[in-house]
Amino acid sequence: MFSRIKEDINSVFDRDPAARNSFEVLTNYPGLHAIWFHRLAHKLWKRDWKWLARTISTFSRWLTGIEIHPGATIGRRFFIDHGMGVVIGGTAEIGDDVTLYQGVTLGGTSWKEGKRHPTLGNNVVIGAGAKVLGPILIDDGGKVGSNSVVVKDVPANSTAVGIPGKIVNSNGKKKSNGTRDEVAKKYGFDAYAVSEDNPDPVAKAIGRLLDHIHLMDNKVGDLCKEVNNLGGNVCDKELPELRVGEFIEDEQKAAARRLKTVESFDPKI
Incomplete structure (x- = not known):
């Protein structure tokens, strides 16, 4: 358990230049607190202690402002930067080394039972305010720009921006023309929506x-x-x-x- 906590703290230093020391990260990063509460709630959920798992999840939301359903599956070194307003649905699956910024929603588009929420591969980054909806796949290395709404799969090492999300940076598997390459270079990935020429x-x-x-x-x-x-x-x-x-x-x-x-x-x- 302590080795996982140490691993989580070290991952913060790799992705947040504002982090100064381990004690500060341990005590003042609600994204980490939410993840640690979720691990406990997820274990109880899998053992069919559903009410207790949901109660811990609700307490975590009250404490951190981050709502993670105890049924969600989350990999190692998951990092939520700032964190306020993040919502992760019950059938969401998240790989290793994934980063979410504040206001992100991994939500569903249907009330039907079964797989309703997104799957994120390894090394995925979701920008602030983005909404990733439905049982779609954001493949390894995929990025979603801030305030985007993505309802379709994003290929590996590709970037999706806009409403609805469009691929502006392809991984090379799909043939693309020079214009699309220029657009991808111009816009790139933006976690905070501060670029003057974000595609509208x-x-x-x-x-x-x-x-x-x-x-x-x-x-x-x-x-x-x-x-x-x-x-x-x-x-x-x-x-x-x-x-x-x-x-x-x-x-x-x-x-x-x-x-x-x-x-x-x-x-x-």
Whole structure:
């Protein structure tokens, strides 16, 4: 038991530069306390002492702000950074050396019995506020960006970001073009959502719609010109121009404001 506790404490130093000494980690890291309570609750759960296991789990949630169902299976050197608001469902399975940040949910999408929660492989990292939902697999080395909502499998050594989560960094098993590689380099993995150019699926969709509208405008303009050459009188008023750049500039300004706000509250950034 003590060797596992020592192993847990040492894993914190590998993943949190704010950790100063073992005594501080032992006494002031609620993520570790939640894991230790869970190990006890999980053993009782497997021995069919379900009420006592749930009671210990509830006490742990009250003490740490982290809710881990006693039925969840968790590997070695599991680390929850900050931890407040983390929820891990009863059929979740977590491998070794996994890291979760605050506000993460490993939840279900169905009320049916059976496997309802995600499976995380080894060395997986889930960013702050991310929601991983359903009986999906985040394979070894997979990463989920902050505030993403992932409902489909993430391949090994890949990064998923956005709502819904999209793969922006592939492990090379799937063939990808240069554009996707550039996007992956540009966005990368972000645990705290402070990048000024995080991909926004809504903005991306609006941009594509505007491109489509511009194309249609050009085609309609050509059609109007031909009709007028034949003696008609249509399209006498010009349509107002829509510039994608306006939306991009607004988004960049908003992102800069968000970054400045986060920096003022979080000394790590």
